[in-house]
Amino acid sequence: MFRVELEKERVGSLATVRRLPAYLHLLKQLNADGREFVSSTHIGRDLKLQPDQVRKDIASTGIVGKPKSGYHVPALIHAIETFLRWDNNTDAFLAGVGNLGSALLGYKGFEDYGLSIVSAFDSSPAKVGKVIHGRQILHMSKLRNLAERMHIHLGIIAVPAESAQEVADAMASAGIAAIWNFSPAGLNLPENVIVENIDLASSLAVLSRKLAIRLSGPAEADL
Amino acid sequence: MFRVELEKERVGSLATVRRLPAYLHLLKQLNADGREFVSSTHIGRDLKLQPDQVRKDIASTGIVGKPKSGYHVPALIHAIETFLRWDNNTDAFLAGVGNLGSALLGYKGFEDYGLSIVSAFDSSPAKVGKVIHGRQILHMSKLRNLAERMHIHLGIIAVPAESAQEVADAMASAGIAAIWNFSPAGLNLPENVIVENIDLASSLAVLSRKLAIRLSGPAEADL
DNA sequence: AGTATATTGTTAATTAGTTAACGACTGCTG
DNA sequence: CAGCAGTCGTTAACTAATTAACAATATACT
Numbered sequence: 088m089f090r091v092e093l094e095k096e097r098v099g100s101l102a103t104v105r106r107l108p109a110y111l112h113l114l115k116q117l118n119a120d121g122r123e124f125v126s127s128t129h130i131g132r133d134l135k136l137q138p139d140q141v142r143k144d145i146a147s148t149g150i151v152g153k154p155k156s157g158y159h160v161p162a163l164i165h166a167i168e169t170f171l172r173w174d175n176n177t178d179a180f181l182a183g184v185g186n187l188g189s190a191l192l193g194y195k196g197f198e199d200y201g202l203s204i205v206s207a208f209d210s211s212p213a214k215v216g217k218v219i220h221g222r223q224i225l226h227m228s229k230l231r232n233l234a235e236r237m238h239i240h241l242g243i244i245a246v247p248a249e250s251a252q253e254v255a256d257a258m259a260s261a262g263i264a265a266i267w268n269f270s271p272a273g274l275n276l277p278e279n280v281i282v283e284n285i286d287l288a289s290s291l292a293v294l295s296r297k298l299a300i301r302l303s304g305p306a307e308a309d310l
Numbered sequence: 311m312f313r314v315e316l317e318k319e320r321v322g323s324l325a326t327v328r329r330l331p332a333y334l335h336l337l338k339q340l341n342a343d344g345r346e347f348v349s350s351t352h353i354g355r356d357l358k359l360q361p362d363q364v365r366k367d368i369a370s371t372g373i374v375g376k377p378k379s380g381y382h383v384p385a386l387i388h389a390i391e392t393f394l395r396w397d398n399n400t401d402a403f404l405a406g407v408g409n410l411g412s413a414l415l416g417y418k419g420f421e422d423y424g425l426s427i428v429s430a431f432d433s434s435p436a437k438v439g440k441v442i443h444g445r446q447i448l449h450m451s452k453l454r455n456l457a458e459r460m461h462i463h464l465g466i467i468a469v470p471a472e473s474a475q476e477v478a479d480a481m482a483s484a485g486i487a488a489i490w491n492f493s494p495a496g497l498n499l500p501e502n503v504i505v506e507n508i509d510l511a512s513s514l515a516v517l518s519r520k521l522a523i524r525l526s527g528p529a530e531a532d533l
Numbered sequence: 534a535g536t537a538t539a540t541t542g543t544t545a546a547t548t549a550g551t552t553a554a555c556g557a558c559t560g561c562t563g
Numbered sequence: 564c565a566g567c568a569g570t571c572g573t574t575a576a577c578t579a580a581t582t583a584a585c586a587a588t589a590t591a592c593t
Contacts, residue, residue, distance in 0.1 A: 102580065104519045108511035109496060126540065134496065137582065142541065154540045155590040171515050172522040186416040190409035196494060200514050240521060265521040267514065271419065273332060273357065281524065283517040285508065288331035291423050291490065292394050294506040296327045298463060298488040299395040301504065325550065349570065360552065365571065377559045377570045 103144045107167050108200075109134055110144070114164045126157035173201040180239050180263070181207040182254045183246030184214055184224055187269055191245055193220040204243065206233065210250070227254070234261035241265050248272040326367045330390050331423075332357055333367070337387045349380035396424040403462050403486070404430040405477045406469030407437055407447055410492055414468055416443040427466065429456065433473070450477070457484035464488050471495040 113133055117125055127141040134141075145158060148166040152158040168174040181188055181204045192207055209215060210227040217224050225233070234242070242258040244251055244266060251270035258266055265281040268274055274282055336356055340348055350364040357364075368381060371389040375381040391397040404411055404427045415430055432438060433450040440447050448456070457465070465481040467474055467489060474493035481489055488504040491497055497505055 101516060104515050105509075105512040108494075108509075108515050112494070112511075128540080135498075138540090139582065139584095143543095143581090146542070152541055153590085154542095154588045155538080157540070170522075171518045173518060177518070177521075186413035190413035193409040196510075200511065200518070202514065240525065241517075264524055265517055267517055271331075271335070275358075281517060281520045283513050283520075285510065285513055286328075286331075287419075287508065288335075288423065289328040290506055290508055291425065292327050292331050293324060294464075294488055294490055294504065295394045295396060295400070295423070297504045297506075298400075299393075301487055302463065351570080361570090362552065362554095366551090366573095369572070375571055377557080377572095378568080379560080380570070 100147050103147050104171070106134075106136070106140075106144055107148075107171060110141075111164065111167045111173075114160055114167070118160050118164060122160055124153070124156040124158065125160055125163075127152075129157070168201075171200075173199075176201050176203055177241055178203050178205045178237070178239055179241040179243055179267075180205065180230060180234055180258075181243045181245060182209075182227065182230065182258070183244065183250075183270075184209045184219055185245065185247070188245035189219050191243065191269070192222060202241075205237070205239075210246075227257075230254075231257050231261040234258065234263055239263055241267065243267045243269065244274075245269045326370050327394070329357075329359070329363075329367055330371075330394060333364075334387065334390050334396075337383055337390070341383050341387060345383055347376070347379040347381065348383055348386075350375075352380070391424075394423075396422075399424050399426055400464055401426050401428045401460070401462055402464040402466055402490075403428065403453060403457055403481075404466045404468060405432075405450065405453065405481070406467065406473075406493075407432045407442055408468065408470070411468035412442050414466065414492070415445060425464075428460070428462075433469075450480075453477075454480050454484045457481065457486055462486055464490065466490045466492065467497075468492045 110130065113130060114125070127138040127145070130136070130141045131138040142152075145152070145163065148163070148170045150158060150163050150166045165174075179202055181192060184192060184207050188207065188209075192204055197204070204222070206225060207219065207222050208225050208227045208230045214224050215226045233239075239261070240263060242255075242263040242265070244254055244258075246254050248271045251268070251272040252274060255266060255268070255274045255276055259276055259280050263280070265283070266274065266276070268282055268284045271286070271288055273284075276282060333353065336353060337348070350361040350368070353359070353364045354361040365375075368375070368386065371386070371393045373381060373386050373389045388397075402425055404414060407415060407430050411430065411432070415427060420427070427445070429448060430442065430445050431448050431450045431453045437447050438449045456462075462484070463486060465478075465486040465488070467477055467481075469477050471494045474491070474495040475497060478489060478491070478497045478499055482499055482503050486503070488506070489497065489499070491505055491507045494509070494511055496507075499505060
């Protein structure tokens with residue numbers, strides 16, 4: 088019973104959740120400027136969204152606004168951050184420190200999202216033991232045990248497609264509940280493991296397709 | 311009139327386009343294994359999609375299958391690649407060679423998508439002149455002229471949020487038609503410039519929210 | 534103090550996207 | 564040569580999401 092309610096809530100607001108970070112970014116700027124209240128029209132203008140959409144999204148965080156003035160900026164910031172659990176820090180493990188993995192390890196912006204990569208792993212002997220962006224790289228074989236002992240809930244996969252499934256399995260069996268997958272491979276995991284893919288190929292496909300249509304003209308679209 | 315038709319076609323198949331790379335990946339594997347025909351049921355099983363969905367997606371590439379045997383693998387590969395224009399090479403400029411930009415420069419996988427980063431730019435004097443992954447880094451001020459002269463259509467933005475808009479403007483004024491934006495900033499550009507964002511924040515927001523619900527239990531969802 | 538106005542919150546309608554059902558065709562087998 | 568089984572392609576229902584409209588409310592101004 089509860090499960091059904093939960094699912095409904097989650098699915099219904101997924102698109103909303105995707106927009107929340109953009110709101111948060113804008114609100115933090117406004118807050119830094121000393122702005123105390125902001126209206127949905129203002130937000131909509133800046134982010135190129137309909138005011139209606141903005142109100143609906145904000146409503147799902149539980150915040151209510153004041154007519155004539157708008158929403159209280161600090162309160163809204165706090166509400167979004169707690170909604171996403173970006174107020175408390177979340178510790179994560181990173182698997183794979185090639186080009187992309189190293190970049191993720193060095194990315195400062197994750198702090199804003201309450202995310203800390205506490206340990207990084209690789210299977211290549213050439214990389215194990217090295218220090219990258221302040222963290223010493225451990226061998227992949229240690230991931231399982233450490234994740235279990237440290238009660239890590241979030242795993243980030245930045246290994247080549249070939250080994251992605253293997254790593255994902257190790258993470259899942261270590262009790263990691265959510266996986267952020269930067270590899271091009273589609274992962275096969277039990278239902279109770281949450282997976283979110285950063286799919287460069289899909290994104291580029293959309294871009295390529297739009298560009299192809301633009302360059303070759305509308306005639307193409309009739310196919 | 312043509313425009314309306316075009317828009318309809320484009321919008322209607324955007325979700326489809328997102329799935330095409332996954333099909334392509336699987337098909338290339340099958341092709342390497344010497345498999346000549348494949349059915350929508352088979353593809354669906356491997357990619358965890360409904361066969362109906364697969365057929366509909368394939369239909370939009372223009373390929374027709376044979377009853378009882380399925381789709382001709384090489385033909386389908388060719389069709390998807392031409393549909394996305396991944397058969398001919400597309401030259402691109404990269405702006406920003408920090409952690410992420412360097413990683414993109416070094417990423418081999420783009421070859422499969424018919425994408426070549428031919429030049430990389432940065433505004434930091436410390437980086438200009440250096441050679442990263444075989445390409446010499448040029449100063450950002452040269453981007454505009456070079457893009458115009460070389461008829462570059464695709465720009466990749468991997469600079470910090472603060473300078474993203476500035477770079478985007480330079481690209482747009484140089485006649486670049488499509489921008490792949492890896493920065494967290496939302497770009498403000500004329501309608502005729504295509505923008506596709508790789509939005510880490512949005513992706514992580516979805517993951518965080520799902521994880522938050524999972525960890526705190528269904529009670530949370532009633533809010 | 535009263536009225537006009539800007540802004541919220543909710544309810545309805547349109548649109549896009551997915552899932553399901555069904556008829557048609559081809560190749561295999563007895 | 565005829566029937567059967569598997570697969571395609573199209574049409575239709577359903578679901579989710581965005582967009583639009585409208586009533587309610589508090590603030591500011593006269």
